[in-house]
Amino acid sequence: METLVFIFSFSALGILYAMNNIPEFQEPYVILEIGVAVLVVVFLFYFFITRSNPPKDAFFFVFAEFSFTCVIDLVSALEYDGIISGFMEFYQKTGEPYLGTAYAIMMCYWDGIAHFIMYLMMISRITDRKAYRTLGMFWAGSLCANMSVFITGIVAGKYGSEIRPAFWLNFVFLVIPAWGAITLFRRPKDRPLIGGYNAQHAQSMKLIWRPLDLILVLLLLVAMAFTILRGLVALDSPLEACSIYLRHYEPYLKDPVGYPRVMMLHLFFYGLPLLGAFVYGLLMPGCTWMSDWSVFFAGVAIQCQWAHIGGSLHPRTAAPFRIPSDTLWFVLAANLLYTAIPILVAFRVHSNPYFFLKISPFPGQTGLPYSEEKDTKYKDK
DSSP, X not given: OHHHHHHHHTTHHHHHHHHHHOGGGGSHHHXXXXXXXXXXXXXXXXXXXXXXXXXXXXXXXXXXXXXXXXXXXHHHHHHHTTXXXXXXXXXXXXXXXXXXXXXXXXXXXXXXXXXXXXXXHHHHHHHTTOOOHHHHHHHHHHHHHHXXXXXXXXXXXXXXXXXXXXXXXXXXXXXXXXXXXXXXXXXXXXXXXXXXXXXXXXXXXXXXXXXXXXXXXXXXXXXHHHHHHHHHHHTTOOOHHHHHHHHHTOGGXXXXXXXXXXXXXXIIIIIHHHHHHHHXXXXXXXXXXXXXXXXXXXXXXXHHHHHHHHHHHSTTSOGGGSOOGGGHHHHHHHHXXXXXXXXXXXXXXXXXXXXXXXXXXXXXXXXXXXXSTTSEEOOOO
């Protein structure tokens, strides 16, 4: 089924080409109407071809629908970068002009490549009746961050006065991943829930005897400090440290397009508490929520940082707002480390989950030797 989805998604090229060459299809309200109609037609296409063997998971239709729009985003980014032409000139003028900003181009690349791959992988797992909850959490974090920053940045930035009817289509791609995240959080976990011998042993060790966790705690504290600094810069703090950082390291934070400022505020008000919660989860045993939230925030971090780093380097960003050449490698290293920290935390939690499980004694556990086989109970999905 994923092969069909992959092939059918590229039919978007035909629709874009036709709209780009038929003037009647290029009016702002007509673009909105065609956009809604296309979403409905794509859904109906997948609904009817799966009637004989309907998917057991409604997310199949979400992922198949969004795969179609991924191709549109990829075409948009490629055309703005001058790699292809003849598909999106009309949309650049009368659809969503802010898609030509450096941040939006990088965002479209992420959606057109990374999200597209995720959709195909999750569709494959749904078709094979396999679990995809962990990947789904990562996707939900990535797309929620993507669209919340994008929509808010449009309204708060310099393009706030250029909102066209097609803008309202973006809310579909904000509401659905938010609903998806809530749904996936409520689903039974496809990982261990209760630990025995190994969990008891892992949770008896203090932080000093867990060097990997100690390093992660220190890195998280560094990430929190970096988040606070950039958040204060976005809030126009008069502190000298903020002025120095803005002037010599990341002037992109003041780009009038608005996206960098909005992202830093998102990370300051929402990411900072989560980073602090991860420190707590690495200190206190039995925090079962770490497995979900670490993956969700890893998706947030990598999407945000991809768009932020790429946008700050992209030639469409005005020269005064690009990273100064004398601090380029320092800023890149700091941003890449900031991206890696949540990913490392998620990898730590999922590769060795014993410290984050609830402990429940097993019948006959007392007096038995250390036993790998008796270590963990799994909850049926």
